[in-house]
Amino acid sequence: MAGPPNVVLFDVLETLIDLHPLATRLEEVGQPAILLEPWFLRFQRDAMALTLAGDTAPFDAVARESLRTETKYMLSERDIEYVVDGFSTLPTFDDAAPALKKISEAGVIVGCLTVNSPDKTRRFLEGAGLAVFVDHVVTAQDAGVWKPHPDIYRFAAKRLDTPIDRLALVAVHAWDCHGAKRAGALSGWCARLECRPGDVFLPADVTGDTLVEVADKLMSLPSPRT
Structure with a gap:
């Protein structure tokens, strides 16, 4: 493991945004x-x-x-x-802003990796008051493929100029975290939606009941021994 990520990307639909x-x-x-x-x-x-x-x-x-x-x-x-x-x-979940803020204040690049259009995603972030914490928006429209195809995670790492093993995805979908892991990235899974990640998916590097807990654990990943 390469240690704590220097880029953390959040899924948007159902992770930051409440669809109900x-x-x-x-x-x-x-x-x-x-x-x-x-x-x-x-x-x-x-x-x-x-x-x-x-x-x-x-x-x-x-x-x-x-x-x-x-x-x-x-x-x-x-x-x-x-x-x-x-x-x-749509509104955001209560733990969205605190989690984004925590990672941003740690000096880590924060982004969104989503399937919606770049313009609509940016408008959502502005309206929800989250834009101040988000440095980049990467979408399936940019990458040409939807998640969980490995290419979208690799595209995001290249776009943000970071090694894939220093990029982390945060999501409430075990399949999304699985896709990130298969591409060589880190992942943080939040249990809010699915309760358990299931045995058919690669385990996330960190898990938590809230996005804030996931953010804390990602920032606390041990650096590799030298």
Whole structure:
């Protein structure tokens, strides 16, 4: 292990951002709130499938199409747009700002590695008051592939001019941390969403119940012996 990271990248959707308010938008267009989870899972699956097939996966286009499919094409395009536009209005989790601040104040480069567009991600960070802690935004649109393809983590390391083993990804998804590990990066997994990481994924370097706990543990990783 190379020691503490000099770059920490945070996943955004479900790690920094709470998706649950999208359920209210679904109800406002006549759909059940419980549709949120299968829609988001279909959205992720379809985007990953396009990446595996060697194609690009534009965030908005895939989000809209997966919502059309999940609702059996019963929604108008206006309603589809209304729900998908909700991604830009979502709140952050309470532990997001403290975790970003902790790493930033430690002198470590902080970034976001996400599948949304660069402009929308920056607008979200500004609106949520997180931009002051974030030095870089790297997206699937930049890299040309979705997570967890190893190339996106390698692209991020190259973009930020750091060895891959000095870059860490923080996420609430074990599959995302697995992708980072497979690419040679460090990872920090937060248990908020999945409770346990599961045996099929490579273990993260650090785990915690909150993003702040994960941040503390990443900053406390021992340096290699000389």
